[in-house]
Amino acid sequence: MSLNRRSLLFGGAALSFAGLATACAPASKNSSGASDQGGESAADVTGEVEGTLRIHAGGDTNVRDLWQDGLGPAFTKKYPKVTIKVDHDLHSERSQQSLARLSAAGDGDSGMDFIDDGWVTDAADAKLLLNVSAKEIPALGDVPQDALAQGLGQAFPYRASSVLLAYDTEQVVTPPKTLKELLTWIEQNPGKFAYNSPSTGGSGSAFVTSVLDLYIPKDVRERMTTSYDEADEKHWDKGWEELKRIGKFTYGQGTYPNGNEQSIELLVNGEVAMIPVWSDQFISGRESGKIPERVKATQISNPPFAGGASFLGIPKNSKNKPAALALAKFALSPEGQQIISTTMAGYPIIPLEDMPEEIQKKFDGIDTQNLGQGYFGDHEDNKAKLWDQKVPTA
Numbered sequence: 001m002s003l004n005r006r007s008l009l010f011g012g013a014a015l016s017f018a019g020l021a022t023a024c025a026p027a028s029k030n031s032s033g034a035s036d037q038g039g040e041s042a043a044d045v046t047g048e049v050e051g052t053l054r055i056h057a058g059g060d061t062n063v064r065d066l067w068q069d070g071l072g073p074a075f076t077k078k079y080p081k082v083t084i085k086v087d088h089d090l091h092s093e094r095s096q097q098s099l100a101r102l103s104a105a106g107d108g109d110s111g112m113d114f115i116d117d118g119w120v121t122d123a124a125d126a127k128l129l130l131n132v133s134a135k136e137i138p139a140l141g142d143v144p145q146d147a148l149a150q151g152l153g154q155a156f157p158y159r160a161s162s163v164l165l166a167y168d169t170e171q172v173v174t175p176p177k178t179l180k181e182l183l184t185w186i187e188q189n190p191g192k193f194a195y196n197s198p199s200t201g202g203s204g205s206a207f208v209t210s211v212l213d214l215y216i217p218k219d220v221r222e223r224m225t226t227s228y229d230e231a232d233e234k235h236w237d238k239g240w241e242e243l244k245r246i247g248k249f250t251y252g253q254g255t256y257p258n259g260n261e262q263s264i265e266l267l268v269n270g271e272v273a274m275i276p277v278w279s280d281q282f283i284s285g286r287e288s289g290k291i292p293e294r295v296k297a298t299q300i301s302n303p304p305f306a307g308g309a310s311f312l313g314i315p316k317n318s319k320n321k322p323a324a325l326a327l328a329k330f331a332l333s334p335e336g337q338q339i340i341s342t343t344m345a346g347y348p349i350i351p352l353e354d355m356p357e358e359i360q361k362k363f364d365g366i367d368t369q370n371l372g373q374g375y376f377g378d379h380e381d382n383k384a385k386l387w388d389q390k391v392p393t394a
Contacts, residue, residue, distance in 0.1 A: 040316050042136035047322040050081035054320075055327075058092035058117030062344055067116065070339045075330050082323050087111070095119045102128055105317050113318040114327055116158075120313040122377075124154035129313040132156055136325065139332035143349045144369050147309040150226060155311040158331045159346035160371055162307025163206035163276045164297040166264075171273035178302045179210050183242070185274070187249050192273040194251035194266050197392075199384040201260035203276040206306040208387055209374060212239035213303040228378040236383070240390040247393060254393050267295060276305055279366065280345040287345075298365075304372035309349060347371075 055072070057063050064086060072084040089098060099119045102110045103126060115123065123129050131153050134141035140148060140156055147157040165182065167175045171192065176182040186193045196204035213221060215238040224232050247254040251272050257263045263275045268291060277297065285291030299305075312331065314324040330336045334355055337348040341359050347368040348355050374380060 041131040045321045049079045049326045053323040054113045056112040056115045058089040064088035070343045113320045114324045115313045120155040120311040124152040129154035155313045157309030160309045163305035166277040166297045167274045190249045194272045196257040203260045207276045209306045225373045243391045283345040306372040306374045
């Protein structure tokens with residue numbers, strides 16, 4: 001994503017920030033799920049939940065609204081001695097500056113007590129956050145553990161989304177269930193499948209990732225999720241060949257939409273029969289009427305389309321750790337997760353069975369715990385550049 005989640009996948013949201021993330025090796029985890037990296041832990045936090053809590057939120061306006069109008073007011077109703085102030089970085093345009101400010105502050109005041117932004121996992125990699133585990137935030141014991149591992153014992157997931165396969169039921173009776181079935185369908189139905197170029201949106205990027213993953217050894221793929229070694233990208237070669245080969249069978253014989261929204265427009269207008277689509281965009285589109293009833297969605301497996309989690313973090317230099325920790329627990333509670341699912345159409349990060357029935361119905365038929373993972377930040381950047389070089393024929 002540039003850091004806007006609409007542009008890249010969650011797993012690729014990490015910044016390439018020289019001197020911070022690269023300065024520290026990823027921490028190992030112990031059996032409790034906590035980090036063995038040392039440093040201050042949320043277990044050390046004591047004190048009354050009160051005072052001003054400064055939330056740094058980066059992303060679209062819906063992220064600002066979530067904290068300012070949703071989770072924030074609900075939290076302060078529960079903890080009336082807390083006053084919340086939200087600093088919103090639209091589209092995460094100040095990400096590098098914000099991360100640098102957090103690091104430069106040392107034990108001083110960075111101006112941030114609680115963070116929701118795409119660079120939170122970079123801050124964790126640089127050991128700038130409190131260590132957290134299920135001991136301090138019990139709900140972390142129930143979240144997808146591969147997503148939790150990406151937080152390196154400091155950042156923690158609080159909502160999720162994945163890319164689905166959306167299809168027009170007037171053109172498709174039985175949709176593919178696996179990636180190989182989808183590739184066969186594309187070849188047998190020329191011009192009826194579209195995906196946007198990876199640099200313009202995460203839904204197309206997810207499709208590309210899944211095709212590349214067909215040819216990557218499991219141990220290498222796991223490594224590419226949490227760390228960067230350019231040499232591992234040699235395993236993409238066969239995937240690039242396959243993506244180039246099927247190009248002539250896609251929409252316009254290799255015409256790639258510019259962004260997630262343009263792909264949706266092609267499907268809604270009946271110009272194509274099938275596209276990858278973000279789950280929250282699909283759900284919101286159905287609720288608003290933008291996506292008609294004839295369009296349905298399913299999940300792909302072996303490998304699944306990538307998606308992933310959004311992360312939160314509590315800075316070590318937060319000036320209100322008790323309130324920050326209480327807010328973290330609230331965001332991962334069924335009440336907090338319901339607010340997230342209602343206002344953003346995001347997957348609950350906790351098990352769906354722990355949610356109210358109305359939320360369970362909203363995600364009926366979707367495995368919200370099955371989050372295909374994107375690549376580590378630099379791999380995501382390289383993937384988008386290499387696709388531009390290797391796949392389009394024009």
